[in-house]
Amino acid sequence: MANTRKKIVADENIPLITEFFSEFGDVITMPPRSMTADLVEDADALIVRSVVKIGRELLEGSKVKFVATCTAGFDHFDTHFFDEVGIQWSSAPGCNANSVVQYVLSSLVALKENWSEKRVGIVGCGNVGGRLYKQLVALGADCIGYDPLIDNSHGFNLASLDDVLSCDVVSLHTPLTVEGSHPTYHLLNEERLKKLKQHAILISAGRGAVVDNHALRRVLEERKDLRVVLDVWEQEPSISTELLDLVNLGTPHIAGHSVDGKVLGTEMAYKAFCQFVGVTPTLTAKQFDQWQPESPLMVDESSVFSAASDGIRQVYDTLDDDNRLRGDLTGGDAVNEVFDRLRKQYPYRREFHNYQVKLKDKAPDIKNHLEALGFQVV
DSSP: OTTSOEEEEEETTSTTHHHHHGGGEEEEEEOGGGOOHHHHTTOSEEEEOSSSOBSHHHHTTSOOOEEEESSSOOTTBOHHHHHHHTOEEEOOTTTTHHHHHHHHHHHHHHTTOOGGGSEEEEEOOSHHHHHHHHHHHHTTOEEEEEOTTSOGGGSOOBOOHHHHHTSSEEEEOOOOOSSSSSOOTTSBOHHHHHTSOTTOEEEEOSOGGGBOHHHHHHHHHHOTTOEEEESOOTTTTSOOHHHHHHSSEEOSSOTTOOHHHHHHHHHHHHHHHHHHHTOOOOOOGGGGOOOOOSSOEEOOOSSHHHHHHHHHHHHOOHHHHHHHHHHHGGGSOOHHHHHHHHHHTOOOOOOGGGOEEEOSSOOHHHHHHHHHHTOEEO
8 A cells, every 4th residue: 555656635724734745646735615525536535624524425435545634623523434434534632732722821811810820720631621731730820620531640630510610710622522421512501601700711722612602692791700712613614703792802713723733733644644554654843844933032020920921922912813803804704704714824823932032130930930831941
């Protein structure tokens, strides 16, 4: 199998897709929503992100024997169908974990909230939620988690869902499931949303349907004290503009859209395909990365949080994403067109570890905090 040329159809928005996969054959890229059964029927492999549902309707009767998503989530895959017809599939768990964690931190900075003064509840302690938990603990936050699929041996202070929902900040990082003993579809229904404490912050950057969006709209119309950050929505890309008007920060499913996270997703798909065709991987993302920041960042050193928030804002400010979404929706284009365009044309965003911060004073607490965020301190 390794010696035969393949036809690989891929989402045109996947970075470095040709560089990683051209050694195997012809790489055909296209807009994800234009993928049809006719266009993929003679492909050997399909490489996608999270936009399009991949299952029987698209692939039945095709030659496709391998499907990969360059994203951590795979609820857009009909894995039962894949197993039924012998299609091997892979996802990229953890590829965007750092990116989503940094989205959450940037959102708290945008809301002017010091994480070390808050109790943070994290729903779902997998790749993303678990990393967020450990990051916040390293930054001095008081954290508890809810995840019925793990126990305390994983190093998290686990509590009941009700206890987590009573925190100052609640951040959602579960997969979307509708079956099993712990389904997450509409996990936050109207009853649970109403239990959020006064002046709580709710951040949803996992899967849109974990929160009942209609219920959230009703609750926000009644409770002006709540602050909400939504990156994921039900009915994407045709999101509710009425709900957008009620949330404090609204973004077009870009929490995991750092360059680092997306390229790592491509690399993970490449390695899975190498295993599928029986060859040893020879390429890594670092081989293609020639980017360097122009100069070290300078930050406000008046306090630990001011230095951290200043550094974060200079690298990535969630408010910019919120402003782009709201601003573009005033231009008259359909909501779904704006949503997809903002994802496709997303600005070049690098993660904190790519940046140096230059401190004027020798302040060990500030240095330690910045290093805990991932910055290089000089």
